[in-house]
Structures are given as structure tokens and as C-alpha cells.
Amino acid sequence: MQREHPLKQFYNIIDHGSGEDKMGLIPEFPRIIELEITNHCNFQCIMCKTGTGTAKRKRGYMADETYEKLIREAAGRKIAFKFVGQGEPTLHPRFLEYIKKAKQNGVICHLTTNGSMFDKSFIGQLIDTQIDSVKFSFQGVDREGYMELRGKDDFDHLLEKIGWLYELRGEKEFPYITVATSVTNESKEEIEEFRQKCSRICDNLEIGITTLEFIDLSKIKKKQTHELLAKMKEDQTRKKRRYKCCHQVFDVITLHWNGSINACCADNDDVMVLGNLAENSIQECWNGKKEQAYREILAVNDYEKLPLCKDCYDVYGWTYQGDE
Numbered sequence: 001m002q003r004e005h006p007l008k009q010f011y012n013i014i015d016h017g018s019g020e021d022k023m024g025l026i027p028e029f030p031r032i033i034e035l036e037i038t039n040h041c042n043f044q045c046i047m048c049k050t051g052t053g054t055a056k057r058k059r060g061y062m063a064d065e066t067y068e069k070l071i072r073e074a075a076g077r078k079i080a081f082k083f084v085g086q087g088e089p090t091l092h093p094r095f096l097e098y099i100k101k102a103k104q105n106g107v108i109c110h111l112t113t114n115g116s117m118f119d120k121s122f123i124g125q126l127i128d129t130q131i132d133s134v135k136f137s138f139q140g141v142d143r144e145g146y147m148e149l150r151g152k153d154d155f156d157h158l159l160e161k162i163g164w165l166y167e168l169r170g171e172k173e174f175p176y177i178t179v180a181t182s183v184t185n186e187s188k189e190e191i192e193e194f195r196q197k198c199s200r201i202c203d204n205l206e207i208g209i210t211t212l213e214f215i216d217l218s219k220i221k222k223k224q225t226h227e228l229l230a231k232m233k234e235d236q237t238r239k240k241r242r243y244k245c246c247h248q249v250f251d252v253i254t255l256h257w258n259g260s261i262n263a264c265c266a267d268n269d270d271v272m273v274l275g276n277l278a279e280n281s282i283q284e285c286w287n288g289k290k291e292q293a294y295r296e297i298l299a300v301n302d303y304e305k306l307p308l309c310k311d312c313y314d315v316y317g318w319t320y321q322g323d324e
């Protein structure tokens with residue numbers, strides 16, 4: 001069956017045009033809500049701020065009341081929820097119910113996950129929610145590379161679990177299955193081998209570059225790897241490259257577990273807060289003065305003016321293009 005990514009309809013809009021073009025096309029409500037139902041995580045990935053414990057925000061789980069309020073505002077709109085954020089969404093005790101609820105209200109749902117909670121029973125229940133899209137996160141392309149950054153010997157088991165989902169979904173319409181990884185110095189041949197392995201168990205493979213900005217190098221025992229990643233980290237910082245146009249403030253809004261409504265999905269430390277769902281609506285924040293001011297700054301790529309944006313960069317254009 002030929003499948004299309006359920007969020008392609010949104011990506012076709014949000015990934016195109018300059019900031020100035022986007023200023024004339026601001027939707028009345030965000031097209032996508034980046035939804036963090038928890039920032040707790042059961043992994044300690046050494047390249048991630050959550051994994052290394054360096055993110056400053058308090059940790060917690062979204063309250064039902066907050067989620068209900070979100071659903072009331074989102075119901076019936078042509079929008080998508082991306083269950084991602086700075087933790088592991090499937091750890092939220094009401095994760096499956098939240099997906100069901102969103103789907104019942106016409107919202108397209110995507111999950112990005114470390115896959116740790118996936119067993120055959122969970123997979124069956126997840127398919128029953130009619131979730132539209134699931135993305136599994138790897139780092140590296142083999143057991144050793146995965147273990148180095150994700151700190152767990154789970155590479156083969158994760159591939160096995162994805163295979164279960166692929167098989168149990170069969171010809172059903174949902175979910176669309178993506179495998180995503182990011183690489184450092186893997187060879188073309190190693191990447192190709194991973195691509196071959198994944199082609200049998202997913203609809204789409206995404207390969208990016210690992211951002212080393214937050215990496216805890218002290219956790220790397222192998223001297224050679226340590227030296228290599230330290231050097232790559234330095235190179236990445238030197239070669240900082242701006243996004244052509246960031247879609248966050250023009251098309252996307254972020255909701256944190258504690259109701260905080262933020263302008264950017266990478267706002268780990270609550271620097272660009274627009275409001276809180278306890279007191280404000282998403283609509284109000286989306287159309288508010290603060291968000292509008294951010295848009296005006298980013299429309300002319302004036303990243304330096306914003307505290308979070310000034311340090312944000314697109315590592316080598318994010319998508320792996322072969323040798324750079």
C-alpha cells in the first residue's frame with residue numbers, strides 16, 4: 001500500500017516560504033501543537049538536556065484538566081498534535097486515553113518515542129486509538145552507536161518492536177511508521193546497512209545529524225570516540241548555520257505539561273513563554289502581542305534579538321546529505 005505521511009498536508013505549508021511570506025499567511029489558530037504531556041524520561045541519553053538532567057524546568061505530568069481545556073479549544077479544527085516535548089510521552093499514565101480523546105475530536109495525532117513502553121499489548125492498544133503517525137528515535141546506525149549516545153543496549157530489541165508494530169498494523173490505514181536516527185561519523189556503508197534493515201519495518205526513514213551542543217562527553221569511556229565527538233562538537237559550534245526560516249512562531253505553538261504555552265518547541269528553560277492554559281487560551285496567545293512581536297523579528301531573520309533564537313542553529317541543514 002502506498003502511504004503518505006499524515007502530517008504532509010501541514011509540512012507542505014509550514015516548510016515553505018520566507019518569514020515575510022509567512023507573515024501574510026498566519027492561520028487563525030496554530031496548524032500544529034507541539035505537545036509535551038510529560039518531561040519525565042526513563043532514558044539518560046547523553047546528547048539530550050533531559051537525559052543529562054541539565055534542563056532547568058521542573059518535571060511533571062500534564063493534569064487531565066489541562067488536557068481537557070486543550071481539547072475543548074482544538075476540537076473540530078484542522079490541526080495536528082505532536083506528542084513529543086522534552087520527555088517520553090508514553091510514560092504519561094493517560095497517554096493512550098489522551099490520544100483516543102484527540103482522535104475523537106478530529107485532531108491528527110503524531111507520537112515521537114524511544115519505544116521503551118512498546119510490547120505487543122501496548123502496540124495493540126495504540127493501534128486501536130487510531131493514532132495517525134509514530135516515529136521511533138534512534139541515535140547511530142548500529143548497536144554500538146546507539147548504546148554510546150542512548151546509554152542502553154536496546155538497538156536490536158527496538159528494531160524487533162518496530163517490526164511487531166509494522167506486522168500488527170498490516171494493511172490498516174494507521175499508524176504511519178517512521179524510524180528516525182541521527183549520525184555523527186558513521187560511514188555511508190553503515191548508514192546504507194541501517195537503511196536496508198529499516199526498509200522492511202517502516203514507511204519512512206529520517207536521517208539527521210546529531211547535535212552535540214549539550215553532550216556530556218564525560219560519559220564516553222572510549223578515548224577515540226571521546227576525542228572524535230569533542231572535535232565534532234567544536235566544529236558544529238563554529239559552523240553554526242541559521243535556519244532559512246523557522247516555522248515555529250508562524251505555524252506552530254508549544255504546550256508544556258504544566259500548561260505553559262510557549263513560542264518554541266525547543267524552549268527547555270521557559271524563555272519564550274506566551275501564557276499558561278490555566279489563565280489563557282491558545283487562541284489568545286497565538287494572536288497576542290508577544291507572539292506577533294516574535295514573528296516580526298523572525299520574519300526578517302533577526303535571530304540575535306531573541307534570547308532563545310540567538311543560540312539556535314540548523315546543524316548542517318539537519319537532514320543528512322552525505323559528506324559535508
Ligand SMILES: C[S@@+](CC[C@H](N)C(=O)[O-])C[C@H]1O[C@@H](n2cnc3c(N)ncnc32)[C@H](O)[C@@H]1O
Nearest residue numbers: 047048085086087088112113114137182210211
Ligand atoms: C527529546 S526527544 C523526546 C521524545 C522521546 N523521548 C524520544 O527520544 O523520541 C525528541 C527527539 O529529539 C531527538 N534528539 C534529542 N537530542 C538530540 C540531539 N542532540 N541531536 C539530534 N537529535 C536529538 C531524539 O532522538 C528524538 O527523536
Ligand code: SF4
Nearest residue numbers: 041043045048051114
Ligand atoms: S532523547 Fe528522548 S529518550 Fe533520550 S533522554 Fe531525551 S527525552 Fe529521553
